Amino acid sequence: xxxxxxxxxxxxxxxxxxxxxxxxxxxxxxxxxxxxxxxxxxxxxxxxxxxxxxxxxxxxxxxxxxxxxxxxxxxxxxxxxxxxxxxxxxxxxxxxxxxxxxxxxxxxxxxxxxxxxxxxxxxxxxxxxxxxxxxxxxxxxxxxxxxxxxxxxxxxxxxxxxxxxxxxxxxxxxxxxxxxxxxxxxxxxxxxxxxxxxxxxxxxxxxxxxxxxxxxxxxxxxxxxxxxxxxxxxxxxxxxxxxxxxxxxxxxxxxxxxxxxxxxxxxxxxxxxxxxxxxxxxx
Numbered sequence: 001x002x003x004x005x006x007x008x009x010x011x012x013x014x015x016x017x018x019x020x021x022x023x024x025x026x027x028x029x030x031x032x033x034x035x036x037x038x039x040x041x042x043x044x045x046x047x048x049x050x051x052x053x054x055x056x057x058x059x060x061x062x063x064x065x066x067x068x069x070x071x072x073x074x075x076x077x078x079x080x081x082x083x084x085x086x087x088x089x090x091x092x093x094x095x096x097x098x099x100x101x102x103x104x105x106x107x108x109x110x111x112x113x114x115x116x117x118x119x120x121x122x123x124x125x126x127x128x129x130x131x132x133x134x135x136x137x138x139x140x141x142x143x144x145x146x147x148x149x150x151x152x153x154x155x156x157x158x159x160x161x162x163x164x165x166x167x168x169x170x171x172x173x174x175x176x177x178x179x180x181x182x183x184x185x186x187x188x189x190x191x192x193x194x195x196x197x198x199x200x201x202x203x204x205x206x207x208x209x210x211x212x213x214x215x216x217x218x219x220x221x222x223x224x225x226x227x228x229x230x231x232x233x234x235x236x237x238x239x240x241x242x243x244x245x246x247x248x249x250x251x252x253x254x255x256x257x258x259x260x261x262x263x264x265x266x267x268x269x270x271x272x273x274x275x276x277x278x279x280x281x282x283x
Contacts, residue, residue: 004234005281007226008242012277014223016246018216019093020253023084025212032081034205036074037196038213039220040189046221047185051178058179065170066180069163070187076159078195079152087149093250094130094269095153100241101127102161107168107236118283119238125276126241129248132269167228168236177228181221238280248273 025035051057080096104123107113170180197203205213223243230239248270 002234002238002281002283004230004232004239005242007230008234008239009277011223011227011230011243012246013249014219014226014246015097015243016093016249016253018219018223019096019246019250021212021216021219022081025209025216026081026084028208028212030206030209030212032078032085033192033196033199034209035081035212035216036078037189037192038205038209039077039216040185040192042214042217043221044185044189046217047178047181047225050221050225051176051182054178056176056178057182058176060175060179062170062173062175063179063183065166065173065175066183067187069166069170069180070184071191072159072163072166073184074188074191076156076163078192079156079159083149083152083156085149086146087153092149092153093246095150096157096160097244097246098127098130099157099159099161099164100244102158103164103240104237106161106165107240110165111168111172111236113235113237115237116283118279122238122276122280122283123241125272125279126245129245129269129273129276132265132272164227164240165236168231171228171232177225177232180228181224238283242277242280245273245277 022035026032048057076099080092083092083096101123108115167180171177193203196205227239227243230243251266251270
């Protein structure tokens with residue numbers, strides 16, 4: 001069994017739940033910039049308090065990788081949130097989670113993580129699952145908004161793939177998971193707040209957005225803590241793909257909560273995704 005796989009499975013559930021919170025916020029008409037800022041307002045103090053209580057907040061050069069991850073992840077999550085305004089969560093969430101392919105490739109290439117046949121099979125299953133869940137015919141011609149949604153989610157996917165690798169690099173450099181997340185949160189929160197200020201000319205988020213921001217902040221905190229603790233003991237080329245398979249959870253609940261279509265093709269994709277999780281766990 002791959003070291004850290006239990007942490008990755010916890011992160012998978014948390015990230016899947018977080019995707020649903022993003023969709024509910026978008027459906028409620030909350031602007032992406034406001035939602036991202038409110039999420040950061042809750043995430044930042046929570047992770048800082050957690051790191052202080054655990055006495056794991058160690059400010060050293062290696063922690064700067066967390067700051068860089070904060071910059072990259074702000075770009076990723078903002079564009080993912082914007083993409084859900086006109087895109088389907090059962091389509092965009094799998095595309096966003098496709099970032100694991102970039103992370104895995106970079107980890108194998110740059111960090112010299114091994115590429116075994118079992119791992120290759122698991123990544124292949126995961127890739128097929130994403131294509132099955134994101135694919136399928138569309139009714140009518142694609143609108144400009146659907147193309148805009150696709151562009152944003154692809155940009156978010158590339159950024160998230162790089163951001164996830166930065167966590168592993170920071171851990172290899174000697175930073176603690178708690179320190180990396182705290183540094184990420186400080187940068188992310190500052191950027192999110194400044195962005196709203198420059199865009200709106202003031203800081204006045206909608207009152208309805210606070211509960212969504214609080215739920216997203218808490219859910220993502222649990223997910224990132226689980227992922228980074230897993231990465232501290234296991235390979236990024238396995239754990240990140242497993243964590244990103246949260247779209248299994250997202251697609252099913254997206255059907256239940258938002259009445260989104262779940263065709264037989266997508267149901268088959270969910271089955272393949274489960275096979276990917278099992279194969280990667282054993283790689």
